[in-house]
Amino acid sequence: MKIVVIGGSGHIGSFLVPRLVREGREVINVSRGTSKPYTDSPEWKQVRQVIADREQEDRDGTFGDRIAALGADVVVDLVCFTLDSAKALVSRLRGETGHLLHCGSIWRYGASMKLPLAEGSDSADEPTDEYGIQKRDIARMLKQETASGGLVTTSLHPGHIVGPGWHPVGPLGNFDPSIWQKISAGQTVQMPGSGTELMHHVHADDLAQAFAKAIERRDEAAGEDFNIVAPTALSVRGFARIAASWFGQTAQFETVGWEEFRRSTTPEHAETSWAHLSRNHCFSIEKAKSLLGYAPRYEPEQAVHESVQWLIDNKQLSLAEG
Known part of the structure; x- marks a missing residue:
């Protein structure tokens, strides 16, 4: 299985990329090339590095083409922050990639009203800041994309990493x-x-575990969104x-x-x-535990x-x- 990780040199990717290599996956890391991973794992020697400026290429309308050309079975997008950027990638990968996983945020929820917060519930206000609004809208778009028979997608929403x-x-x-x-x-x-x-909070390695399990359990994860936090x-x-x-x-x-x-x-x-x-x-992780087998350490x-x-x-x- 060939997996492209967009933004794999950051907090999450520093733990996710080595994990995927240990699982026998072929991994390509797409990043700006301006920073080193937070973990100095030997598995990084087996990772192909691709340098790309996503913001600029999104403006040029070429980023989706770059990712599609890599021929991945799975794309993990760790650095998508706007609905327009997410839509452009989905449109380009539709019919070409088997599974797109998006890193969202618990800030897609506003202030809590009933705890713990569960996916799909009305236990929180709508987000009020632009970051949270964009993450909410991306998650909704991805769910609709898969439900309508398009690209298979999954969104994972971490706590404070x-x-x-x-x-x-x-x-x-x-x-x-x-x-x-x-x-x-x-x-x-x-x-x-x-x-x-x-x-x-959530440890970055537990979040990496959740992404790896969602890749492994594609059918269960298809079209779903998950809270990924500590117990x-x-x-x-x-x-x-x-x-x-x-x-x-x-x-x-x-x-x-x-x-x-x-x-x-x-x-x-x-x-x-x-x-x-x-x-x-405060969030429930029952859905992730049940469908993905998520087991935070x-x-x-x-x-x-x-x-x-x-x-x-x-x-x-x-x-x-x-």
């Missing part, structure tokens, strides 16, 4: 690295809201308490209103926190801890001394 090599979404719902220094020092952390807001979600308070224990500390925190929180940090960090915590997301705190430890080991994170 975590893994070695990059900063995880932290206890306050943002990427501010200073949170780890405060927690490791036992300092008091100001938490916006009630502290009970939820975030749902459980973390609350702000719980996340802080667990993280403090990694450093031999007891979490010290106080809850504050959003306006006060915004005054205590940068506009960027405050907006990111609001974007994560106001959604208050990492609880969310294990996945985040691995990320934090990697940052510490590689001197990319400053902690309290002592």
